[in-house]
Structure formats: structure tokens, C-alpha cells
Amino acid sequence: MQAYLDYAATTPIKPAAIQAWVEAASILGNPSGAHKAARVAKDALEEARENVASLLGVQVRQIVFTSGGTESDNTAIFGSAAGNSLVLCSAIEHHAVLDPVERSGGRLIGVTAGGVLDLTQLEDTLRVHGDSIGLISIMAVNNETGVIQPLSAVSHLAKRYAPSALLHTDAVQAPSYLDVSTLTREFDLVSLSGHKFGGPKGTGILVAKNPGRIRPLILGGGQEWELRSGTPNLAGIISMTAALRDAVENRGSNVRHVSALTEILRSGLSDRFKNVQVNGGGETQICNISNYCFEGLNSEEILFLLDTAGVYASAGSSCASGALNPSHVLLAMGKSRTAAKGSLRLSLGPESTESEVSYAVDVIGDVVTDLASKKGLGCI
Numbered sequence: 001m002q003a004y005l006d007y008a009a010t011t012p013i014k015p016a017a018i019q020a021w022v023e024a025a026s027i028l029g030n031p032s033g034a035h036k037a038a039r040v041a042k043d044a045l046e047e048a049r050e051n052v053a054s055l056l057g058v059q060v061r062q063i064v065f066t067s068g069g070t071e072s073d074n075t076a077i078f079g080s081a082a083g084n085s086l087v088l089c090s091a092i093e094h095h096a097v098l099d100p101v102e103r104s105g106g107r108l109i110g111v112t113a114g115g116v117l118d119l120t121q122l123e124d125t126l127r128v129h130g131d132s133i134g135l136i137s138i139m140a141v142n143n144e145t146g147v148i149q150p151l152s153a154v155s156h157l158a159k160r161y162a163p164s165a166l167l168h169t170d171a172v173q174a175p176s177y178l179d180v181s182t183l184t185r186e187f188d189l190v191s192l193s194g195h196k197f198g199g200p201k202g203t204g205i206l207v208a209k210n211p212g213r214i215r216p217l218i219l220g221g222g223q224e225w226e227l228r229s230g231t232p233n234l235a236g237i238i239s240m241t242a243a244l245r246d247a248v249e250n251r252g253s254n255v256r257h258v259s260a261l262t263e264i265l266r267s268g269l270s271d272r273f274k275n276v277q278v279n280g281g282g283e284t285q286i287c288n289i290s291n292y293c294f295e296g297l298n299s300e301e302i303l304f305l306l307d308t309a310g311v312y313a314s315a316g317s318s319c320a321s322g323a324l325n326p327s328h329v330l331l332a333m334g335k336s337r338t339a340a341k342g343s344l345r346l347s348l349g350p351e352s353t354e355s356e357v358s359y360a361v362d363v364i365g366d367v368v369t370d371l372a373s374k375k376g377l378g379c380i
Contacts, residue, residue, distance in 0.1 A: 007349035014198035021239035057181030068204035069193030085134025115147040126161035146289025199243035268361035
């Protein structure tokens with residue numbers, strides 16, 4: 001049997017998205033051209049843009065199609081970082097945000113032991129530097145722990161102390177379980193990635209409510225309101241749009257289904273491991289991501305043995321899964337390096353089944369117990 005517990009890394013492409021891609025792949029023209037075939041392609045592209053704008057509660061002019069979450073994040077940060085303006089982000093951001101912020105000379109805001117943004121530290125920083133802050137980037141949901149960040153409070157503080165600053169959120173993990181349209185009401189820039197909600201890989205969205213304040217990273221033909229040059233991935237965009245509609249329309253049922261399975265997963269592991277460290281924010285945690293630390297064990301060993309048994313999980317962000325260093329997210333939460341090196345992220349999705357979850361609980365229980373016994377760790 002197999003059990004896929006890595007939905008935070010990527011999701012199965014939705015049947016509606018596959019069908020949309022197949023139909024769109026036959027569209028011949030280049031949307032940037034002038035003849036009839038090109039106009040057909042252009043019409044299809046703009047119809048997709050209108051649909052995405054409607055689903056996200058924004059204007060058509062505010063939708064920029066990209067190659068994925070990383071490009072959307074980079075465009076939001078590098079594109080808005082001007083002159084000596086200061087950029088802020090949380091210490092637990094995905095590296096697609098963290099690295100650009102650090103390269104821009106930005107400043108990191110810490111988090112609590114539960115993985116929630118430290119609002120007191122943010123307020124203190126805004127009070128001192130408010131006039132010089134150009135961008136504040138705080139993710140909607142942490143991709144490793146599933147902790148939902150207090151974005152409304154961030155917006156409130158920003159309006160009070162740094163009203164000229166742009167607000168950006170990496171909402172990559174949100175569409176299947178949270179109402180992204182609520183984020184677009186308070187944030188100027190919102191990043192999404194198609195393959196995180198059942199669309200094809202290599203597709204993304206940047207909501208830019210003030211596109212005139214963003215500089216392009218990619219120059220050339222001036223596509224996407226001159227913010228992202230290059231021939232658009234038309235079939236991918238149309239496929240992603242179908243997946244986004246599916247995620248929005250089925251959000252309620254997705255939350256109910258995945259919440260029930262996650263409860264089975266968490267209760268099953270808590271029964272097996274009385275002393276395991278659970279990393280997350282309890283009630284402030286999204287329904288599909290669970291994160292554990294098996295202190296004294298090595299994530300790489302755990303994942304290898306799970307993989308051989310057909311259980312597919314991760315230690316954290318897929319983009320950093322090959323790194324030997326422990327998770328920067330868990331370290332920022334105050335976890336020891338020893339504990340962080342034994343982390344395990346388990347994430348479910350709408351296609352997950354109870355039999356998969358039950359099988360995974362049994363395999364994880366056996367693997368961790370066996371490794372702990374061999375290392376003389378006793379009861380975890």
C-alpha cells in the first residue's frame with residue numbers, strides 16, 4: 001500500500017484542470033500577436049484572468065500570471081524594494097521570500113514558540129522604522145507547521161505605523177482551506193502557486209493591487225501589464241484557473257474531509273508517542289499540515305524507511321529537503337538543533353483517504369519505535 005502525506009509540497013492535478021489543459025493545448029495562436037488565431041488565444045487568456053480575478057475578489061488589472069510561487073514572491077519583494085527602503089518579513093518565511101528579503105538588506109521579525117508572528121516585536125520595529133519601511137511580507141500559512149499567521153493584526157499595525165508600506169503575503173498553502181479573497185482585501189500583494197491547489201506545476205499568480213508600484217524582474221515583450229514579459233503559458237494558466245475554481249467552490253467540503261482525517265492522524269500518533277514534540281499553533285493551525293519532532297532521531301533516516309514502506313512525507317519545505325541543516329522555521333520557534341533534525345511534516349489533501357492515514361500511522365509508529373530502540377532512546 002502507499003500513502004501520500006506530502007500535499008504541502010505538491011498536490012495531484014485535478015481532473016477539471018487536466019481537462020482544461022487538454023482543451024487549451026489545441027489553441028494555436030500566441031496571445032501577443034495580431035491575427036485572428038492570436039486573438040483567439042488572447043481572448044482565452046483574458047477570460048482566464050477575469051475568472052481568477054472574480055474568484056480572488058480583485059480587479060482584472062490586478063492579476064499577473066507567473067511561473068509559480070517563487071517568481072511571484074521574488075517579483076513582490078525585488079519589484080517593490082526601492083532605494084533605501086526597509087523590507088520586513090517573518091523569520092519563518094519560505095526561502096522564496098526569506099532569501100530576497102535578506103539580499104535586500106531586510107529585517108526579520110521573530111515568532112513565538114507556537115510559530116505565530118511576534119506582534120509585539122513587529123509593532124516595536126514599525127514604531128521605530130515606520131517611515132522607512134517599503135514592504136512588509138508575512139506568509140498566510142507556514143508551509144512547515146501549518147500555523148496561520150495573524151494577517152489582520154499585521155495590516156492594522158502597518159496602517160498605524162507605516163501607512164506607505166506595501167503589504168505582501170505568500171498565500172501558497174491557503175487556497176484549498178482558507179478564503180484568499182479576505183487576504184486580498186487587506187494586502188497589496190498576494191502570491192499563489194498552481195500546483196499547491198491541484199493545478200499544473202510551473203503556474204502561479206501574483207495579485208498586485210498597485211501594479212504601478214512594482215518594477216518587473218523579466219523584461220522583453222511587455223506582457224502581463226509589463227510586469228512579466230514572455231509568452232504566457234496559456235494551457236497552464238487555463239488549467240490552473242480550473243483548479244482554483246475547484247478549490248474555491250469545494251473549500252467547505254475539503255476542510256471537513258481533511259480535518260477529520262488529520263484528527264485520525266494526530267490522535268493515532270499521540271497514542272503511539274506520548275512524549276513527541278508537536279510543532280504548531282493548535283487552534284491557529286490549518287487543517288491539513290502536522291509537524292512533529294522526534295528528538296534524537298534523524299529525519300533523513302525516518303523518511304528513507306517510510307519511503308521504502310510506501311509512505312511519502314517530508315522533513316519540511318521541499319525546496320530545502322536536500323539540506324543537511326535543520327529547519328530554520330523550527331529553530332526560529334526555539335526548538336533545539338537536535339529536535340529540529342528529527343522533524344517530520346505530514347500533510348493531507350482532498351484526495352487523502354482514511355485507509356492511507358491509518359496505514360501511515362502504523363508505519364510511522366513502527367519506524368520511529370524501531371529507530372528509537374536501536375539508538376537506545378527508550379520511549380518517545
